[in-house]
Amino acid sequence: MSDGHEVHHVSVRGTGVRILRQGSGEPLVFLHGAGDRGEWLRVLAGLAADWAVCRPDHPGFNQSDDDERIDSVHDLAFFYLDLLDALELPRVTLVGASLGGWLAAEIAVLDPVRVAALVLIDAAGLRVADAPGPDVFTLNPVQLAELLFHDQALRSAAIEQAAGLDQSPEELRNYLRNRIATSHLAWNPYFHDPKLAERLHRVTAPTVVVWGSEDRLLPVAHAQRWQELIEDARIELIAGAGHLPHIEQPERVVEIVRSVRREELLA
């Protein structure tokens, strides 16, 4: 226990997964992004006021095991169906950020009735030809930190953390392991699945596309593409946030997720 959340370890088809949990009520699964270091974020604590929040480390990331059977986000989505079965969660609200947003969309395509509501935060997964964004695999940790945040204080802190990575063997190894896992999932095709766009019509859950207006990794044009492909999806633009609005403006993101729940109940 720390900050009120619990740490669980479960084994899914032989792969150990670390899960952070807090709150009670309807289940909400938060799917983290590529650079997420596995911390209990403020946005998670905020969501835990209304939901039973479950935040796993993906296989290959942070404190979960590697799983050599997973070669794509599509494979990872199948793994998550097994994980949800293991946790006995037949129906969940899915909130996914960046790489986790892509994963959330893949799960919603594979098993639409399982998803009560879908929240995509600056989600990877689509190719938008005229808004490709930079190639993060060519960037060093400091260059990446510069691009992630819009808020000056958060950006400075991220740059400082990135610049000091080589001073902390443990943090460096975690950064590299996450980067290896991300490369394996997203190197080619670059952060997208060309089949996904053709399958998103299967999503039935109320869907909100949350986007930082100043995202420099995945420009806002991606949000518009998600909206075009998922029926009745709406966009919530977060002014003054970069690629990680759930870290830059967690209260605002919690408020939006709450609003989706109201829509879900009305639906």
Add this chain to the structure above:
Amino acid sequence: MRIFGFHLMPYPHVPDEALGDTSWVTISNALYDPELGHALYGRYLDEFELYDRTGFDGISVNEHHQTIYGQIPSPNVMAALLVQRVKAKIALLGNAIALREHPLRVAEEVALLDVVSGGRIICGFVRGIGAEYHSFSIDPTSSRERFFEAHDLIIKAWTEPGPWEWYGKHYKLRYVNPWPQPYQQPHPPIWSPSQGSNETVEWAASNRYTYLHTYSDIPTVRRVFGEFRAACERNGYEASREQLGWAMPIFVADSDEEARRIAAPQLETLFNRLIRMPRDVFFPAGYTTLDGMARVMAGKSGLGTSVQRFDEMAEKGYFIVGSADTVRQRLEALHAEMGFGTLMGSFQFGYLGHEDFASSVQLFADKVLPALRPLGEPLASTAAA
């Protein structure tokens, strides 16, 4: 000792001010001039012939992609241009099999060259450098797996009569049955060019391949040769001299001063300009093991990512530059200490001009090579080396 001549075929016509932080992957090919390229290939092919004419045991070609560093996208195509122009052995060092979509094409092409040449082909296998995983958008985290699987498939394709099936993780083939088959039996000698990762050293030793250490300082070469010998012993045999190979730039002139004057700027060009790229391009995530990556990140500097000066590199032994006497004595001393039986000299490096290249090769062939050739014991016979 057997002595080979190597050539990268660099592209020297890009002005310094056009080079940004990289000479790889994204350096625009708008800078390429095909008319200059035509003349350049003509000159470079002649330079390969010079190695042959002056008595080298072999020549060596390789592959690199999307870079001014080297203009040979396929070692097999370059070898095809040379196979009837030279009489010496041709070392393909190597085919970057992990970058090829289809390993059987490598099996076919190398067998073709081996048959046409009457068995003069040496076959190197490499993974390709990290930058090339960007150039081909091939997942670097699968590089080692792809390399080992492609290697196993090619060797089996050369040694087990087809047709048969192959259902591996990365390659799935209903019919493996390539024609032609190699001239040399069971297959051409396999070499493993490397910078000395534990994994490659162990792999080369366990397969009894020739291990060729490329472009390093002497302490590294000394350490890795020791590790290779130990790996051979673990595998139940003693490494032959010819199984230990060393690739390095070499330049010979009439005097030490003259050699240094000509070679220094070109070697600095090679190590600082032609191998320049951001660290995350040079070492994409997963291209090496997690431990290897952590060492690179903690190291902060090294080839490709920091400026190297001639004197410093000369002291560390990245290359040998001097009069014929100096170069001969240096190689004799290194041989006496380390006992390697394969020498791969890069007499072309940086933007070295043709006259300087030709005179260096001629001096080496006349005054150094004859003294080196008898060095070492009679070549031991090993099955695959």
